[in-house]
Structures are given as structure tokens and as C-alpha cells.
Amino acid sequence: MQTEDMELKSTRYDVADGIATITLYRPDRMNAWTGRMHTEYRYSLEQAEADASVRVVIVTGEGRAFCAGADMQALEGHAAKGGYDSGTRDDIPKPGFGVRPEFDQNFAYHFGLTKPVIAAMNGAAAGVGLVLACFADIRFAVPGAKLTTAHGRFNMPAEYGLSWLLPRIVGLARANDLLMSSRVFLTDEAYDMGLINRLVPHEDLMTEVTAYARTLADGVAPHSLAATKRQIYVDQHRDVGSSVAEADKLLDEMVAERDYKEAVRAWMGKRKADWTWPNK
Structure with a gap:
């Protein structure tokens, strides 16, 4: 099933047997994040929340990356404008809003959703891509994929509440390392520190994620x-x-x-x- 009210250009949205799958779909740019992608992502979440047949949401990437972070053209635009521009409009969809004031912010809106979100990390995740994965409730990932908070090398702060969330997932000492160094680490290390719930070979990733989603949809x-x-x-x-x-x-x-x-x-x-x- 494809959404009809908004033309999806940088994502895909499909529903099958109670499971909604949102696919970041800019494989030629390693699914780099843009304002358009964020708008479409939130629109799709809104559709999933409103659809009583949907029990679980999966978010994944097309191609070899989950999400390589903010698109470099957007980063260049921030420098040219002398300030940050999210690339979104004021009327952007607001799934998960209205539950608690704390949740009415970028990515924190995941906490206001009624349906679990599973990140199927098919490849690398950097910056906002890692943020997106961390705000999911459950994370499956392929082995050997590169991860990084990334912000430090661009003279940016820890983004979108990651300084609040990451210590709660992996503990303060590990979070301090990842946030302060912006170093590259692999999903294998992320699994060892508890950031990833399960490592799955690439060819089996979506099968295993969908099977897990099915246990939630049918058994809970x-x-x-x-x-x-x-x-x-x-x-x-x-x-x-x-x-x-x-x-x-x-x-x-x-x-x-x-x-x-x-x-x-x-x-x-x-x-x-x-x-x-x-x-x-």
C-alpha cells in the first residue's frame, strides 16, 4: 500500500499484514537526511498511527546504508546562510505530539507514538541517521556497519537529544566516549555495549526483523x-x-x-x- 495524499520522493511506505515499513529511499546518496525526507518520514509515521490495522513500524534504508547523516548540500547551505535551516515547514506532520510537552520535539515524538518502531539498520548510520536509530524502540543491524555521532567534526553540538538518550541506552561512560570523540565504531561494538539488540547477516535482516515484528503484532x-x-x-x-x-x-x-x-x-x-x- 502506498500513501496517496503526499507524493513520496525520498522514502517508501508499505503496509502488509499489520506491519508498516518505512524505507529511506535515496540510495545514490546513502539515504542522506534532508528536510524533505524528515517531512515524508513523519507523514508516514502519522499514517501508521492512524491505521488501526498497523501494529508495528519498521524503518530501514535502501541500498548499502541506513542513513549517512545530513546531506552535505544541506550542511553547505547552513554555512552559506550563517545559521541552521531544518528544511522543513511549520505545517510538518506531528505524529506522537500532544502526549507530553517533553515529547513534542524533533525525534522525541517517537516516545509519543502508540506503536513500537524497529530500526532495521542495513548499513552505516551517522549523525542524524544514528539519532533516528536510537529513537527507535528496538534495533537490529548487520555486522560490520560503521556508526558515528559525527557532530564533533563539524563544530556542532550533540544533536536532537542524543546527549540525553545515549547515556540511558549504553551508560554514561560509553556515551561520553561516543559523543565526545565522534569516533567511528562498528555495529559489532554497538551490540556488545547494548546499543544494538541483534546482529543479523544482511541477507537475513528483513526476514528476521519482520518475524520479530510479527511476534509483537500477533502475540501481544x-x-x-x-x-x-x-x-x-x-x-x-x-x-x-x-x-x-x-x-x-x-x-x-x-x-x-x-x-x-x-x-x-x-x-x-x-x-x-x-x-x-x-x-x-
Whole structure:
């Protein structure tokens, strides 16, 4: 299925069996990030959020790179203008916005989505490409691909909240190394430090990612998946007592839902559950 309201020039969007796949599609430029690509990416996420049939989102790259970072022409444009220009318009789609003020920012909007995002890192990721992967909930990657935060060599700050996020993924000491040095490291090292969930040979990457997405789509109640994702990221901003209180409140509400009763019946009958949320 292809989106119709926006002409996609630098991405592809497909939905099959409850899984939406967003492909960064500038293989001749190693999927370098542009304002157009960011707009299309957010538009596709908006479509996936609005589509009740979509349970999981996969983001990947076409060709030999996941995303090589900001397009060099855009970097040259910043220098010529004497300031940063995102290349996006004020009316850019806003998936995930309106949940918490903290999430209403570039890439932080991933935390406001109700559906998990899996990064299928088919190759190198630098700068904003690494940012995108880090804001995904789960990361699969091919072995031996180059990664870098990149910003240091361009006299830029750590981008898009990566200085907040990366220490929470790999720990402060490792994050300090990657952020302060902007050194190149491989996905193999990233796996060892916990940044990558699973390394998969290139020829098997999409098969394994899709199979994992299928386990989420088929084996986890969609409201449970959405609520758990929300708890994870909101809990990064609050105390443990508030987390427990929210969990108790959600438990009381969700046990009264149709999908809880269906889950029990499916478990007892040893069959696949027929989830209905959000169409209760």
C-alpha cells in the first residue's frame, strides 16, 4: 500500500499484514537526511498511527546504508546562510505530539507514538541517521556497519537529544566516549555495549526483523503494547512511586476491557487471540 495524499520522493511506505515499513529511499546518496525526507518520514509515521490495522513500524534504508547523516548540500547551505535551516515547514506532520510537552520535539515524538518502531539498520548510520536509530524502540543491524555521532567534526553540538538518550541506552561512560570523540565504531561494538539488540547477516535482516515484528503484532495485545511503550518513556521523567501508581490504574482499567477477556479465552483455548483495540 502506498500513501496517496503526499507524493513520496525520498522514502517508501508499505503496509502488509499489520506491519508498516518505512524505507529511506535515496540510495545514490546513502539515504542522506534532508528536510524533505524528515517531512515524508513523519507523514508516514502519522499514517501508521492512524491505521488501526498497523501494529508495528519498521524503518530501514535502501541500498548499502541506513542513513549517512545530513546531506552535505544541506550542511553547505547552513554555512552559506550563517545559521541552521531544518528544511522543513511549520505545517510538518506531528505524529506522537500532544502526549507530553517533553515529547513534542524533533525525534522525541517517537516516545509519543502508540506503536513500537524497529530500526532495521542495513548499513552505516551517522549523525542524524544514528539519532533516528536510537529513537527507535528496538534495533537490529548487520555486522560490520560503521556508526558515528559525527557532530564533533563539524563544530556542532550533540544533536536532537542524543546527549540525553545515549547515556540511558549504553551508560554514561560509553556515551561520553561516543559523543565526545565522534569516533567511528562498528555495529559489532554497538551490540556488545547494548546499543544494538541483534546482529543479523544482511541477507537475513528483513526476514528476521519482520518475524520479530510479527511476534509483537500477533502475540501481544495492542493496548498492552501501546501502554507499555508509554510507561517506558514517561517513566524516564518521573519517580518510581508515580510509576507504580500509574501501573495500578492501568491494570484496573485494562482488565475491564474486551481484549483481556479475549486473551484469557485464547490462552485457555490454545489459539491466537482476536484483538480489537483500539476498536473496542
